[in-house]
Amino acid sequence: MKTGFATLLIVAAALATSGCSRIKAQQGYLIDETLFTSILPGVDNRESVTRTLGRPTFAAQFDSGSWYYVSRLTGQYAFVAPKTLAQQILIVSFDADGNVSKVERRGMEKIARINPSGDKTETLGRSESFFQELFGNVGQVGAAGGPLGGQPTGRDGPR
Numbered sequence: 001m002k003t004g005f006a007t008l009l010i011v012a013a014a015l016a017t018s019g020c021s022r023i024k025a026q027q028g029y030l031i032d033e034t035l036f037t038s039i040l041p042g043v044d045n046r047e048s049v050t051r052t053l054g055r056p057t058f059a060a061q062f063d064s065g066s067w068y069y070v071s072r073l074t075g076q077y078a079f080v081a082p083k084t085l086a087q088q089i090l091i092v093s094f095d096a097d098g099n100v101s102k103v104e105r106r107g108m109e110k111i112a113r114i115n116p117s118g119d120k121t122e123t124l125g126r127s128e129s130f131f132q133e134l135f136g137n138v139g140q141v142g143a144a145g146g147p148l149g150g151q152p153t154g155r156d157g158p159r
Helices: 002-020 033-037 046-053 130-135
Strands: 023-028 066-076 083-094 100-106
Touching: 033 046, 046 083
Parallel strands: none
Antiparallel strands: 023 066, 066 083, 083 100
């Protein structure tokens, strides 16, 4: 009897703590050190980088000067937001002719932590309800102080 209860207690404890294990996930580009170190400034160009490393995770938005290969390892416990455990960014920069000018690596120092300040975004201006927005112009056209300023026109004026 005691053995059955102890076994049941151990199984229940194992099931209860199984949800506390960390889930790890690899996201983005899988870095191959040999391939990355084979990219040389002044020797390679866009085509050779594409053949060696593949398409980048993303390219620079305002010029075509850099390609970014991003790799991130995240971990989370059940029902908790994931946290970044490791990150590597490989940056390949090109000159105007499309030749590699610089190859660099960055890590966790480029992660930005932002904390929103509530559920609403503060805006400037008036705060009106839905119905004030919907019916706000009713009676405004042609009224004193309205778009026509309440000024009589030639047809409506005194005779």
